[in-house]
Amino acid sequence: MTEFNKYLQKKYRTNKIFFDEYMEEALYSKYGFFNNDKVRSKRSGDFLTSPEVSKYFGKILNQWIQESDLDLNIVEFGSGTGSLIEQINTENKFAVELSSTARVELSKKNIQNVASLEELTFNESDLVFGNEVLDNIPCSVAVFKDNKWYEKVVNLEEEIFSYDFVKARKEIIDWIEINQITGDENIDIEVQINIDKFLENIIHNLNPKTILFFDYGFEQKDRVERKYRSLLRTYKDHHLSVDPILEPGNVDITYDINFSSVKRKLKTLGYESSLLLQRDFLINNGFNEYFDTLQNKLLLSEGIENLKINSYLSGLKALIDSNGLGGFYCLEAKKI
Numbered sequence: 001m002t003e004f005n006k007y008l009q010k011k012y013r014t015n016k017i018f019f020d021e022y023m024e025e026a027l028y029s030k031y032g033f034f035n036n037d038k039v040r041s042k043r044s045g046d047f048l049t050s051p052e053v054s055k056y057f058g059k060i061l062n063q064w065i066q067e068s069d070l071d072l073n074i075v076e077f078g079s080g081t082g083s084l085i086e087q088i089n090t091e092n093k094f095a096v097e098l099s100s101t102a103r104v105e106l107s108k109k110n111i112q113n114v115a116s117l118e119e120l121t122f123n124e125s126d127l128v129f130g131n132e133v134l135d136n137i138p139c140s141v142a143v144f145k146d147n148k149w150y151e152k153v154v155n156l157e158e159e160i161f162s163y164d165f166v167k168a169r170k171e172i173i174d175w176i177e178i179n180q181i182t183g184d185e186n187i188d189i190e191v192q193i194n195i196d197k198f199l200e201n202i203i204h205n206l207n208p209k210t211i212l213f214f215d216y217g218f219e220q221k222d223r224v225e226r227k228y229r230s231l232l233r234t235y236k237d238h239h240l241s242v243d244p245i246l247e248p249g250n251v252d253i254t255y256d257i258n259f260s261s262v263k264r265k266l267k268t269l270g271y272e273s274s275l276l277l278q279r280d281f282l283i284n285n286g287f288n289e290y291f292d293t294l295q296n297k298l299l300l301s302e303g304i305e306n307l308k309i310n311s312y313l314s315g316l317k318a319l320i321d322s323n324g325l326g327g328f329y330c331l332e333a334k335k336i
């Protein structure tokens, strides 16, 4: 029996835990993926995010923040190495980051950081934002069979974990109903109750004027077009990896965000959201100016400088690539 398994059995006093509990532990416990020895969202880590691919992602966000006149207590959630927040030009900024490994890097960069928002000493903010944080907030998994909703649980009895199914908890069924999701035996539902709670907590504690989240995901109306039964997956060394229960602590567990549900939740909390592609957000907010300036510099440059500018340009192109990062969503919500 692995240490992780013993830890789970002791903590939960049962042989079966819900998938969201499993995901929470496999990512954030002392055996978890984000609390290991290296920060995962950087070049030498397991996946590359927009701010890691190009510093211009942060520069464009910074420009948007300044043009939108947002200044008071700018808070980023899930900052990773800090590659995004470091581009934001204000002293009045804070990183909330669960991973202690990542917090060490943030402190090295002199970015004020805390492990949870309860540690922040203010209760007003102009902007709360995050890149690829929602997809790491543990989800539950609901499955529809013979006209009934079941829920995935992880069986801890054996050395190698396996799945089982139990009758779905009431809160799971309520979430599915509120989000007007109809049962389909060929589609698993990643139930985002923990994202709802995350948003409630942010709004309750920080009362932000504006909220901005970038992530991969979909709108409910488009879910049927996705060919996969499940939108849960794992990453390791920049590649798709094994089933989430096979290598806990060793792989990132993530899923596509149902943005229709996020919008609905924000509405109930008094926020009006708009959803656009990351590509469009960047193009609407100064992408072309940065691109043209670099193109012009490239023509005049030589040697190492030329290589450097070329690499900036390819980073910029990657940010708006419709088949990659450009196809991510940007959700902007404003207090009504």
Ligand SMILES: C[S@@+](CC[C@H](N)C(=O)[O-])C[C@H]1O[C@@H](n2cnc3c(N)ncnc32)[C@H](O)[C@@H]1O
Residues within 6 Å of the ligand: 034, 041, 049, 050, 051, 052, 077, 078, 079, 080, 081, 083, 084, 096, 097, 098, 099, 102, 115, 130, 131, 132, 133, 136, 137, 198
């Ligand atoms: C995929 S990484 C993204 C890092 C960074 N934003 C970037 O774009 O490179 C997700 C990060 O969110 C953090 N995280 C997840 N849930 C969180 C929460 N509830 N509060 C703060 N940080 C969280 C994880 O520890 C991890 O560092």
